[in-house]
Amino acid sequence: MFNPSRDQVRQFFVEAWQKHLGKHVLTPLETMAVQLIERHPEYHQDLTDPDALQQDYAVEQGKSNPFLHLSMHLAIDEQLSIDQPPGIKAAYQQLLLSHDAHNASHIIMEALGEVLWDSQRLGTPLNNERYIELILRHSTRDR
Template identity: 40%
Template sequence: MYSQDRQQMRQIFLVVREKQQAREPLSPMEAIIGQVIDQHPEYHPLLDRKESLEQEFSGQNGQENPFLHMALHISLQEQINVDRPPGIRGIYQTLASRLPDLHQAEHRMMECLAQTLWDAQDSGTPPSEEAYLNCLRRLL
């Protein structure tokens, strides 16, 4: 699930939320998105407003970008499902066994993913799997 078009990516979340409320069938990818949406009821009011497609999330004063947050969940789940980078599934399983729930494990791992993506963007280089895995291993 990747696109350079911010509005298009955000629209996917709104469409899935709409389908969930209408109890319409979801594609396999939409079902994954729907599960992430269900895990974040605090974002439901945002997803119920089309104006949220244009909303800016500055990150100031602890303001989180809910669309980015949910996209990181989905990216992490895809990585775990295919075990790419190699070893991430085992790290997830170990971490999940040490924390009260899977959602907390994902949040901890998402910090490493976000940092790796930030570093890559900042340096203008591809994300480093080695740095990412090293960060994840430090969580254990």
């Protein structure tokens, strides 16, 4: 399993964006990253700022971490492509009944963040059932 460091993840997004801006050939994963970056113009400056690689994106600063956000998007896209955990694809389809694809991904991201937080705080494995439940709860609440 590939487990990149924080610096490797940041470098990947910065380099993908630089290659895109320079009109260079992108790998399939870089193409996915660039598509996500394009949907997040609020991160464009961060991805061209040389200091962003070392920036501390503390919650107290009131600014989201673009690298974490984009990484979560990539993770969710992967989960959806292989329906893992089982049921996430169907839950996503439910969200699409009332949300566009990008907003649906953000809802899933909130659910993922919550179950990741719980897992880290409690020292337990990720609760996949709770993850799907949180997504489905949002899809029925919004109709």
